[in-house]
Amino acid sequence: MLDDLDRRILRHMQSDPEQSIPDLAERLGLTPSRLSRRLEKLREGGILLGSRAMIDWRALGYTxxxxxxxxxxxxxxxxxxxxxxxxxxxxxxxxxxxxxxxxxxxxxxxxxxxxxxxxxxxxxxxxxxxxxxxxxxxxxxxxxxxxxxxx
Missing domain, CATH: 3.30.70.920 (Lrp/AsnC effector binding domain/regulation of amino acid metabolism (RAM) domain)
Structure with missing residues (x-):
C-alpha cells in the first residue's frame, strides 16, 4: 500500500510531470537517491507506469x-x-x-x-x-x- 511519502511523490508528479528528480527531491525534502529508490519501488509495484507525451490532436488538424x-x-x-x-x-x-x-x-x-x-x-x-x-x-x-x- 502507499504511505504518505508515496502519495506526496505521486501528487507532485501529477501536478508537474516534467520536473527533474533533483528538483522533485528538493521539493519533497528528500535526497535524489532516496527519491529514485521510491520511484523504482512504485514502478516495480505497478503503480507508476511511466511517463508519456500528451499530444493535442486538435493542434495537428483533427477537429x-x-x-x-x-x-x-x-x-x-x-x-x-x-x-x-x-x-x-x-x-x-x-x-x-x-x-x-x-x-x-x-x-x-x-x-x-x-x-x-x-x-x-x-x-x-x-x-x-x-x-x-x-x-x-x-x-x-x-x-x-x-x-x-x-x-
Missing part, C-alpha cells in the same frame, strides 16, 4: 471526435476478439473500451473533418467484423478530462 457505441453479434464466440483485433489497426481509433450490457464496445475516433470521418467510417469502421448495431455520438465539448487521482 472531429466521435464515440461509436457498438453492439456485436455474440452468436460467434470469437466476435469480441476478432472485432477488437481489427479495430486496434485503425490509426484514428484512439480508445477502445468494452462493456457489459446492451453496448459491447465503445470506440473513440478522431478525424480531420466530417469528410475524413465519413471516409474512416465507410472504409474502416463498417468493415469491422461481427457488428450487429452501431450508434455514433458526435462530441461537442469535453467538460472534464482529468487523469490525476485524488491522492
Amino acid at each position: 472531429v471526435e466521435v464515440s461509436l457505441r457498438v453492439t456485436l453479434d455474440k452468436t460467434n464466440p470469437r466476435a469480441f476478439d476478432e472485432f477488437i483485433a481489427q479495430a486496434r489497426d485503425i490509426p484514428e481509433v484512439l480508445e477502445i473500451q468494452t462493456f457489459l450490457g446492451q453496448v459491447d464496445v465503445r470506440l473513440s475516433v478522431i478525424a480531420r473533418d466530417m469528410g475524413h470521418y465519413q471516409q474512416i467510417y465507410r472504409s474502416a469502421i463498417l468493415t469491422l467484423p461481427h457488428i450487429a448495431d452501431i450508434e455514433a455520438l458526435m462530441h461537442v465539448a469535453r467538460i472534464k478530462s482529468n487523469e490525476s487521482l485524488p491522492l
